[in-house]
Amino acid sequence: MALYADLHRHLGGSVVPRILWRYFQRHNPDLAEKYPQYKEFEEFYTRERNTLDEYLELHTLVESVQNIDTLPYFIYRLIRGAYIFENLAYLEIRYTPYLRTNPTLSQRERIEQMKAIVEVVDKASKVNEYPIVTSQILCMHTRLSYEINRAIVDLAADNKHQICAIDVAGGDKLYGDKIDEFVKLYQYARSRGIKTTGHLFETPHGCYPQLLPYLMRIGHGIQIPLQYPELLTEVASLNQCLEICPTTYIKTGTLEELKQLKVVFDRCFDAGVDIAICTDNAGLHNVRLPFEYENLLTQDIIDFEQLQACQDASFRHGFAWPYTQPPSALLVGLLGDRTSIPTDKEKTFSQN
Structure with missing residues (x-):
């Protein structure tokens, strides 16, 4: 039964290591030769990194093989795994479309091809045998020019039936020199009615409060309760939700241990700030959403009541979730009061 939502999952980091390795073996001789044994590749792909920048370099490995022709291959397997192994009812897939275009084209041609990339992702995400509600979040990127990033905003605004935000x-160390550009881009996006989230306050290098007023959700945001708890009142007043991705902070060296997140959850709950628990890069981590839940529970970072609150918040803050309730509430409504309805087995017993 599909019951969960993931609001923060990158297309580039969503491919589990065995699927990526098999793709190399079948379709990319150069990378197959570089990683001949699966065990060695898995250890390389999923090991902890020292910094966020080092961690983000792994995305380039996947982006190099994700293009207009291969995206359906990867997305089908993403949707299949999300439905069967994670019980997802709702999934927002985020990526930078420009980085999936043909690098041999001119910048203008690559910008034009972004629309085709969005179409491919949309079509590939609709898998009848795995009925998940999906939508796309298009990522601007710190390493791209203002012109390209504005084109990404325009693409989102012109295709709201496929793109929810x-x-x-990109590395948050690069925000500083371009912060005025991103303020303008977010202002422009809001003026065009686009919903917004953003990687912000993930590490000590990514703390830019001047972007907060333009965000409807905050990608990560853990440094707010850890280092700037005075901002929680503003976050709560704006009804912003933090997209917390627990395993990421260990993989990037941002936190030394998962238990450090207890302060994040406690301060957010005390301040009335919603949290959605997400995976970020389930493939890079080899950790699916139910295991994120389990790790938080078993280490006494949250309790079951808090977990339920986070799960409900994921649907409440889902940009394209089409219902006013989470699936569990909808299921109860469909079943009705079963205590007064005899089952077929009960009917049989009553007749004998």
């Missing part, structure tokens, strides 16, 4: 991705 925009984001900004």
Whole structure:
């Protein structure tokens, strides 16, 4: 039964290591030769990194093989795994479309091809045998020019039936020199009616409060309760939700241990700030959403009541979730009061 939502999952980091390795073996001789044994590749792909920048370099490995022709291959397997192994009812897939275009084209041609990339992702995400509600978040990128990032905003605004929001991705050390650009881009996005999230306050290098007023959700945001708890009142007043991705902070060296997140959850709950628990890069981590839940529970970072609150918040803050209730509430409504309805087995017993 599909019951969960993931609001923060990158297309580039969503491919589990065995699927990516098999793709190399079948379709990319150069990378197959570089990683001949699966065990060695899995250890390389999923090991902890020292910094966020080092961690983000792994995305380039996947982006190099994700293009207009291969995206259906990867997305089908993403949707299949999300439905069967994670019980997802709702999934927002985020990525930078420009980085999936043909690098041999001119910048203008690559910008034009972004629309085709969005179409491919949309079509590939609709898998009848795995009925998940999906939508796309398009990521601007700190390493791309203002012109390209504005084109990404325009693409999102012109295709709201496929795209639910925009984001900004890339190493947060690069925000500083371009912060005025991103303020303008977010202002422009809001003026065009686009919903917004953004990688912000993830590490001590990514703390830019001047972007907060333009965000409807905050990608990560853990440094707010950890280092700037005075901002929680503003976050709560704006009804912003933090997209917390627990395993990421260990993989990037941002936190030394998962238990450090207890302060994040406690301060957010005390301040009335919603949290959605997400995976970020389930493939890079080899950790699916139910295991994120389990890890938080078993380490006494949250309790079951808090977990339920986070799960409900994921649907409440889902940009394209089409219902007013989470699936569990909808299921109860469909079943009705079963205590007064005899089952077939009960009918049989009553007749004998």
